[in-house]
Amino acid sequence: MARSEGDRCPGVLAVHQAADGGLARVRVPGGRLTSEQVDVLRRAAADLGDGRLELTSRANVQLRGLRPDGPRQLSDRLYAAGLLPSLQHELVRNIVASPLSGLDQRSRYDVLPVATALDRALCNRPALADLPGRFLFTLDDGRGDLADLKADVAVRALDDQSALLSLGTRAVGVQWDQVPELMLAVAQAFLDVRDQEWRIAEVPDGAGRILQRLGLQSTEDVPTKATQLTAGRYGSALVVTVPLGSLTPEQAAALSQAGDDIRITPWRSVVVPVSTTGLAEVGLAEVGLITTPDSVWEGVTACAGRPGCAKALADVRADAARMLPELRRDGRRVHWSGCERRCGKPAGRFVDFLAVGNGYLMDGKRV
Ligand code: SF4
Incomplete structure (x- = not known):
């Protein structure tokens, strides 16, 4: 497995040894899980770890308290569930997408299919397995919700045809069909120009050098104001806040039954499309998940x-x-x-x- 020198980001194969046992981080590009995948994670946490699933600030999932033989069994289960498509790339599949993409009126373009295409293309590039585990791609559906994440390469929808690709404060107008390839070209150019740096922002004039290398003319990007989801209904979605970002086994089971399209957010919450909730909304609240915006656990x-x-x-x-x-x-x-x-x-x-x-x-x- 490729791993940048000094890179200690945990993964499924690169388990971190914490005081309570192994800690494994499962990358979830776009934050999207099927109900079966939530159930695979829930069972793995119960059988191999402390039973809980932690949500991270990049919309990934962590399992803790893994026993010594846990990581091997975990990787086998995740591979079978489609959650570990490339052993070489597991640490670099850091792709965050707007969690409400395609579900409400503020969504200018559904970026989740782009996240899937980007992930597949990333896993097909052996050289990009050398990216640092901190390198981040974001895909914003136009609402500006991911601005605080400070991605290395960010794309924000303008409409259903075009978007802005940004490196820090420099931006380039692009068409959607160019986006996955251009994001990966930026990542490769970063590997070409960097020394030991882990982020584009750490490379002296990194954004300028990378854009020049790719022959792209940039303009000054206008910063967006980040928005954050609180629990409640949004268009055809229900946002569910998870207290302290830690799902109990009962909560994970309730979520897996709430619908087939589960989206982890970078704010320790989960989006469930409403068409699939119905009575499940009541069930989510009964196991201690937050479904209304007035909870002390919010934020x-x-x-x-x-x-x-x-x-x-x-x-x-x-x-x-x-x-x-x-x-x-x-x-x-x-x-x-x-x-x-x-x-x-x-x-x-x-x-x-x-x-x-x-x-x-x-x-x-x-x-
Ligand atoms: S911030 Fe918390 S988790 Fe991180 S090293 Fe300190 S005590 Fe441990």
Whole structure:
């Protein structure tokens, strides 16, 4: 398996050893899973790990507490379920798409088929298995929801014919049928111009050099304001918030029964097309998933904390659950961290809760 030197991003084959056992990250390009795939993940977590499925800030899924023979069995199950199509490319299939794509009126173009085409083309390029695990592709359906993710190469829909391809603040107008090939050409050009850098933004004048190498004339991109989904109905979709981004076995089972097209979002929530929900909406709420926008769990994230992480100074998840009902935060996002690394922190601004051994700092002030 290709892996950039010093790249510690976990995968299914490159399992990270945490204090509570192996941690495997399953890439889910476009965030899209069938109900069968959710069920495969749920069973794998129950049989091989601690039973939970964690959602990540790039709309991937993690399993924790894997026993020593877990990774081998997990990779066999994922391969059979179509979730591990290329062993060489597993760490580099980092493709995030607008989760409501094609489901409401703000969607200018359905980018999910483009995400599938991009993933297939990526897995067919042996050289691109050398991309760092942090390199990110995003496909925005025009609403600007992914702006905070700071992708290496981002495409945003203008209409059903055309889009803007952006590298940082430089943008090029493109047609949709060019998009997968152009995104991969950018990725290859990054590998050609980089030294040890992991992101285009880290390469001196990386965007300019890559665009010049590809013969593309760019203009200044107008930044979009990121939007974030809260739980509730959107067009023909139901957005379900997952408390602290961690699905219990019962919640995963309820989701797999809610519909065939399940979409993980980068905000620790899940989109279920409404045509397939019906009574399942009630079932999702009954197992503790959030289906309305007024919950204290909305916009709250936390790192693993104790006992999963050896560096943690506190059980941040339990402390968050205990302190949340009392917390005044005026709709702002909140992230709880067990140490200064602040793993899993959200993109953009947030209220910062940091464990310091004998309590917490909130935005640097003791609480
Ligand atoms: S922020 Fe610190 S305590 Fe939390 S998971 Fe990361 S390393 Fe562990």
